[in-house]
């Protein structure tokens with residue numbers, strides 16, 4: 024156990040970013056408490072990325088190692104509801120690190136998105152991975168679907184599709200509006216999905232989700248696309264082909280078209296600057312925010328990115344927080 028330096032720091036969120044910051048600060052002698060909204064620590068590593076890609080025992084071992092060096096992890100603690108960032112300071116913390124991720128799903132705003140059988144990828148993956156819906160005796164409700172459409176072309180879409188297949192779906196479609204070359208998912212993830220029989224409907228864009236008289240999804244209406252000139256992202260802009268409507272028969276649609284940070288922290292923390300995308304604004308690599316003593320990093324700052332970037336930000340902020348507290352005292 025590291026020797027205590029007598030100072031306290033609070034961390035919001037127990038994803039890779041929060042845990043990396045917690046570990047480094049605890050090793051420097053800080054009393055660190057991590058506040059996690061869910062009932063289990065680990066962030067996307069436990070609720071999003073499936074067991075077949077990242078065995079949860081690995082994450083649990085890392086969490087146990089942090090506890091062994093004195094890090095307290097308080098679960099079921101939604102900061103912004105149970106306690107505010109200001110209250111964390113009132114409790115004696117000298118700095119707060121916000122690593123609350125980007126867990127708010129985006130939807131397409133097309134007709135039919137409120138039908139039964141439409142999930143955000145986050146909800147679908149959380150039900151399966153965190154709430155263990157894949158277990159035969161699980162009480163977590165989930166659709167046992169025959170035909171599933173996953174909308175999107177990133178890692179999250181690939182994970183959702185491969186989970187749907189493992190949950191027993193016969194046909195799982197990836198619907199993506201650009202071509203395979205533009206897919207943001209890692210090449211390996213796309214290859215694994217193909218090996219597992221996922222059907223790729225690229226250059227295809229949903230325009231409406233169709234339902235039956237009971238409000239259950241029974242299809243997704245799409246249009247065919249073709250690639251035009253490159254857009255601001257540098258990728259070719261998908262353009263709708265005239266008279267190209269088609270319907271794919273599905274009973275479940277999973278939206279995996281991106282996420283943004285949940286507004287709870289920014290709306291309950293006065294003076295915390297955020298940008299148009301709802302991400303916390305920081306000063307360079309230090310993670311310093313517009314609020315004194317408040318640091319932030321990971322997806323909460325960058326928007327949905329990667330584990331390694333989130334961990335790097337947590338470690339950089341731990342260093343900056345240490346300097347801040349030492350200079351202050």
Ligand SMILES: Cc1cc2nc3c(=O)[nH]c(=O)nc-3n(C[C@H](O)[C@H](O)[C@H](O)COP(=O)(O)OP(=O)(O)OC[C@H]3O[C@@H](n4cnc5c(N)ncnc54)[C@H](O)[C@@H]3O)c2cc1C
Pocket residue numbers: 035036037038039040041058059060061065066067068071072073100101102103122123124125126148178179182285287288320321322323327328329330331333
């Ligand atoms: C399905 C999926 C697959 C992915 N695959 C890969 C991959 O293969 N490789 C890769 O590098 N990256 C991958 N990513 C991205 C990667 O997981 C994230 O970039 C990374 O987890 C971000 O870490 P973070 O700590 O910033 O946030 P998160 O991991 O999102 O953790 C944030 C934590 O904060 C908690 N929280 C939120 N709000 C509050 C609050 N108000 N109070 C308390 N706690 C709060 C959340 O519950 C969560 O536990 C994937 C993401 C998903 C969703």
